[in-house]
Amino acid sequence: MDAAKYLFSYLIFPGFLFTAVAGLLATWVDRKVTARVHWRVGPPWYQPFADMVKLLGKEVIIPAGARATGFLIAPVVGLAAATLASTILWMANLYPASSFVGDSIVVLYIMTIPAISMIIGASASGNPLGILGAAREMKLIFAYELPLVIVMLTTVYKVGSFSFEEILGYQSANGIMMGSVSGVIAFIVAIFCAQAKCGMVPFDIPEAETELAGGTHIEYSGAPLAVVKLNMGIMFFVVPIFIITMFWGGVSLAGWRILTTILKYVAIVTIMVLIKNTNPRVRIDQAVRFFWGPMLVLSIIAMILAVLGY
Amino acid sequence: MVKKIPIGPFHPILEEPEFFELHVDGENVIDIDMTIGWSHRGIEILSESKTWDQVPFLVERVCGICSCSHPYAYVKAVEDLLQVEVPKRAQYIRIITAELERLHSHLLWTGLAGHFIGYNTVFMWCWKYREPLLDILEAVTGNRNHYAMMRIGGVRRDVPPEEYGNIRKMLDKLWEKNDMLTKAIIDDPVIHARLKTVGIFNKDQCRLYGALGPTARAAGYDVDARRDHPIDAYGDLDFDVILCENGDVFDKAVVRQLENFEAIKIIRQCIDRLEEMGPMKDDSELCLEIGEIPPGEGIGVYEAPRGEVLHYIRSNGKNMPMRHKIRAPSFNNILTNEASVPGNTVAAAGLITAAVDPCYSCTERVGRVDVNTGERYVLSEGDLIRLSAEKTEEIRRQLGM
Numbered sequence: 137m138d139a140a141k142y143l144f145s146y147l148i149f150p151g152f153l154f155t156a157v158a159g160l161l162a163t164w165v166d167r168k169v170t171a172r173v174h175w176r177v178g179p180p181w182y183q184p185f186a187d188m189v190k191l192l193g194k195e196v197i198i199p200a201g202a203r204a205t206g207f208l209i210a211p212v213v214g215l216a217a218a219t220l221a222s223t224i225l226w227m228a229n230l231y232p233a234s235s236f237v238g239d240s241i242v243v244l245y246i247m248t249i250p251a252i253s254m255i256i257g258a259s260a261s262g263n264p265l266g267i268l269g270a271a272r273e274m275k276l277i278f279a280y281e282l283p284l285v286i287v288m289l290t291t292v293y294k295v296g297s298f299s300f301e302e303i304l305g306y307q308s309a310n311g312i313m314m315g316s317v318s319g320v321i322a323f324i325v326a327i328f329c330a331q332a333k334c335g336m337v338p339f340d341i342p343e344a345e346t347e348l349a350g351g352t353h354i355e356y357s358g359a360p361l362a363v364v365k366l367n368m369g370i371m372f373f374v375v376p377i378f379i380i381t382m383f384w385g386g387v388s389l390a391g392w393r394i395l396t397t398i399l400k401y402v403a404i405v406t407i408m409v410l411i412k413n414t415n416p417r418v419r420i421d422q423a424v425r426f427f428w429g430p431m432l433v434l435s436i437i438a439m440i441l442a443v444l445g446y
Numbered sequence: 447m448v449k450k451i452p453i454g455p456f457h458p459i460l461e462e463p464e465f466f467e468l469h470v471d472g473e474n475v476i477d478i479d480m481t482i483g484w485s486h487r488g489i490e491i492l493s494e495s496k497t498w499d500q501v502p503f504l505v506e507r508v509c510g511i512c513s514c515s516h517p518y519a520y521v522k523a524v525e526d527l528l529q530v531e532v533p534k535r536a537q538y539i540r541i542i543t544a545e546l547e548r549l550h551s552h553l554l555w556t557g558l559a560g561h562f563i564g565y566n567t568v569f570m571w572c573w574k575y576r577e578p579l580l581d582i583l584e585a586v587t588g589n590r591n592h593y594a595m596m597r598i599g600g601v602r603r604d605v606p607p608e609e610y611g612n613i614r615k616m617l618d619k620l621w622e623k624n625d626m627l628t629k630a631i632i633d634d635p636v637i638h639a640r641l642k643t644v645g646i647f648n649k650d651q652c653r654l655y656g657a658l659g660p661t662a663r664a665a666g667y668d669v670d671a672r673r674d675h676p677i678d679a680y681g682d683l684d685f686d687v688i689l690c691e692n693g694d695v696f697d698k699a700v701v702r703q704l705e706n707f708e709a710i711k712i713i714r715q716c717i718d719r720l721e722e723m724g725p726m727k728d729d730s731e732l733c734l735e736i737g738e739i740p741p742g743e744g745i746g747v748y749e750a751p752r753g754e755v756l757h758y759i760r761s762n763g764k765n766m767p768m769r770h771k772i773r774a775p776s777f778n779n780i781l782t783n784e785a786s787v788p789g790n791t792v793a794a795a796g797l798i799t800a801a802v803d804p805c806y807s808c809t810e811r812v813g814r815v816d817v818n819t820g821e822r823y824v825l826s827e828g829d830l831i832r833l834s835a836e837k838t839e840e841i842r843r844q845l846g847m
Contacts, residue, residue: 174570264451268792271472337564338636346562347796415636417564419793420473422639 150226152219159369160184165402166372166409173413184369191362199355201262210257211356211363217249218370225377228300229387235301243300243378244288247333250367251277254342254352257364261355269351272420273342276332279427280339284329286435287322290442291382294318304386312385318441323383325435330375331408332423335368338415339423347417376404453796455484464804466783468795475795478787482780493770498524498598498739501767505757506592508772511554514547515750516772517596519757522677522746524598527739527761535723535731536600537678538716542613543587543595544748545709545716549620550579551751552702552709555803556627559699562797563640568630575623578616585609600733604726610717617710624710628703641696645786645798648693655782658775659753660701661802665693671749679719685712695794695801702803738763741845752776752803762845769841776804 145151163184171178198204221243228235255273258266291313292298295306313319332339343351356364380387380400387397418426453466463484469477489508493501502517509516518540525532532540553576560568580590586605587593595601605613631637647657652667662669670687672680688704690697726732743760753775760769779802787798 170566173567175574176570264449268451268470268473337566340564341793344564344793346564347793413567415565416560416568416634416640417793418636418639419791421791 145227146219146223150230151223154226155219155222155370155373156366159366159371159373160188162373162401162405163365163369165405166412169406169409170413173410188362188366191365192359194358194361196358196360197355199262202355203260203262206256206260207355208360210253210260211360211367213256214250214253214367215363215370217246217253218367218374221246222370222374222377225300225374225381226387229304229377229381230389232301232304235299238298239300240288240292240298240303240382244285247371247374247378248277248281250371251333253367254364257356258342258352258354263355265348265350266352266354269342269344269348269354272344273352275420275424276339276341279424280329280332280431283325283427283431283435284333286432286439287325287329288382290318290322290435290438293439293442300381300386303382307385313383316442317446318438319383321434321438321441323379325431325438326379326383327404327407327411328431329427330379330404331411332427333375334372334408336408337412338418340417341420341423344417372405376401376408379404451792453799462804464780464799466787466795466799468787468792470792473791473793475788475790475792478783478795480780480783490770490772494767497765498767501770502596502598503594505772506594508774510591511551512547512750512752512755512774513592514544514595515748515755516757516774518544519746519748519750519755520759520770521596521598522748523744523757523759524739524746525744526746527742527744527759528598528736530599530734530736532600532678532734533731534679535604535720535726536733538720539601539605539732540596540678541680541683542605542713542716543583543593543601545712546579546583546586547593548709548751549706550576550583551803552706553579553624555702555751556631556699558800559695559797562800563637565637568627572627575620575627579620582609582613582616585612597733599736602733604732605720607721607725610721613713613717617713621707621710624703624706628700631699631703638696640797641699642694643692644695644790644794645801646692646694647782647786651782651785652693655785656778657753657782658778659749659751659803660698660705661753661779661782663688664690664697664701666691669754671747671754675747677746677748679716683712683715695797698801739765750775753779760841768844776802780804 147153161181161184164179164181167183168178168181198207224239224243224246228239251273255270258270258273261267291303294313294316295303297303307313314323335343341351342348343353348354353361353364377387380397384400387400388394389397449470451468451470453464453468455463455465465481465484467479467481468475469479489504493504496504502520505516505520506513553572557569557572557576560566560572583593584590586609587595587603595603647661647665649665649667651657652662652665657665657667658669666689668687668689672685673687685708688701688708690701739761741761741763743758746757746759748755755775756771756773758769758771758773759767762768780799782802783799787795790798
């Protein structure tokens with residue numbers, strides 16, 4: 137019975153099916169808002185789903201120089217990890233009893249796996265541009281993970297626990313994290329890290345369409361490309377939810393709170409899309425300098441303020 | 447470890463055939479190999495089989511963006527042979543078309559540069575501002591591109607006086623928008639970070655490589671065919687040649703942006719002069735009567751948006767050119783990548799190759815590959831001089847000189 141319940145949670149709700157649909161809808165929001173900023177019309181709401189169906193029907197090409205196993209398994213591993221992160225996150229939000237000690241660490245850890253899987257996939261593709269993209273992705277992970285972990289610790293320090301249940305409980309009892317100075321700074325840093333985690337401009341350096349012609353994604357076609365795209369959609373859904381959980385009182389589907397949940401999510405997505413559309417892509421050295429410079433300093437300031445009780 | 451990264455056979459942003467091979471160590475570019483010549487279309491030889499009046503339509507197709515500059519240089523070459531001065535009205539109409547073309551070309555480049563650094567908003571906005579410009583070109587010439595305005599001895603049609611107002615209104619709006627874009631480029635810190643000190647190409651190198659147009663002017667190398675060899679009414683018009691100092695990609699962008707203002711100024715002056723002349727009385731104000739083209743040779747030079755374009759024609763008295771040589775500015779400018787790309791990162795390499803605003807298809811004239819062995823010839827300076835001298839001898843013999 138338990139197995140069936142877990143399977144349902146992982147595959148249907150709030151796992152794979154729910155996350156995939158929500159993630160694809162989120163990419164539609166991104167595309168539509170971007171289009172409006174560009175003075176274009178933008179696609180209809182079902183466009184991401186139509187893209188998925190089309191890609192799944194296309195021929196899968198495995199390049200001659202590629203290691204097929206690693207090349208094909210990598211996106212699936214990424215998808216499984218992204219789905220798992222979403223499942224744990226939503227279960228903790230919806231049913232606090234399902235939270236366990238240190239689940240926030242688990243989610244943070246699992247959320248890096250999609251990026252690592254892309255490194256593996258790109259390296260296995262044997263394409264020099266893909267390998268260059270993989271090298272950039274690796275540097276980018278090192279760059280943004282450090283400030284992200286530190287700002288996460290500000291919340292953990294205040295709550296005194298790593299579990300989502302207590303983080304959410306603390307926020308409903310004492311007000312959201314964003315109500316404090318350290319919380320606001322932490323939130324800002326987290327948004328920039330989310331930008332890099334979701335592979336959006338100005339940090340879409342590993343894909344860099346006009347420099348590397350797709351970089352890490354360059355050799356993917358057909359169904360594997362659909363999985364890669366789905367992966368990015370899911371990350372675009374999970375990462376903002378993670379930030380909401382850590383700093384903005386969590387999400388809920390009960391009653392009118394469903395509305396505030398959607399508003400919170402759309403607010404974060406809008407900020408991210410606006411950053412994306414008002415900035416050019418930076419170089420990898422500039423990105424690393426940005427995260428290890430101003431972002432690291434800000435996150436340390438947030439940490440010190442949190443320790444001082446602000 | 448040095449690895450080779452290909453850019454091509456199609457440029458990821460310009461969608462034109464070229465092939466660059468970057469020799470990289472990690473992200474740093476050590477060296478660059480360039481192969482051009484993928485799009486040889488035989489324009490020159492085609493031109494030598496068309497009548498004098500058909501050639502402008504052909505050379506318009508050399509490049510979809512400089513589709514006024516090439517015919518302009520060609521008709522100036524023929525007029526140089528004939529030693530004629532075209533009517534004033536025709537001169538102003540020629541300049542209006544050519545400067546409108548410069549505006550749309552520079553806006554197009556700024557948009558593409560934005561796309562290249564991942565700034566798609568700039569891309570879309572620039573191209574949106576370019577739309578009214580193309581509408582005006584359509585109203586004036588009948589076509590959005592390939593305007594077919596140039597004709598030996600003048601132009602093909604008048605600018606209708608009722609369009610003057612529209613053109614002025616469009617230019618006023620464009621001035622505002624261009625001002626906004628220029629400020630956005632000059633002030634944006636992230637654009638600074640991406641473009642400044644990237645792909646530096648200095649004045650001495652400009653001289654060495656023969657760089658032209660905005661590529662040279664960004665480095666402070668003061669060349670502008672409109673001022674140096676004033677053709678038609680350019681000598682009477684008031685405009686500045688924009689110069690920068692550093693020769694990096696940022697300066698190339700700034701030069702192009704500021705040149706837009708100069709182009710708008712020039713068009714305004716031309717419209718004013720046309721208005722002073724009043725409505726056209728008869729067709730002789732548009733075009734001279736040109737009869738036979740006598741034997742001889744002529745050179746036409748015009749400052750296209752990308753730099754100086756040169757057309758050389760030789761006539762043997764028949765109804766078609768005996769020799770027609772085209773030298774597009776990209777031919778010089780693409781080679782500057784050899785000096786400006788190494789030392790930068792891979793992220794910058796594509797941008798630098800795009801920053802000269804290359805037009806590969808205009809450039810491709812001749813490739814020399816042995817079909818049996820696949821061997822590529824490299825012609826030394828001495829070989830070229832020898833070949834050139836032989837060709838001259840041959841032409842002399844044919845002309846019976």
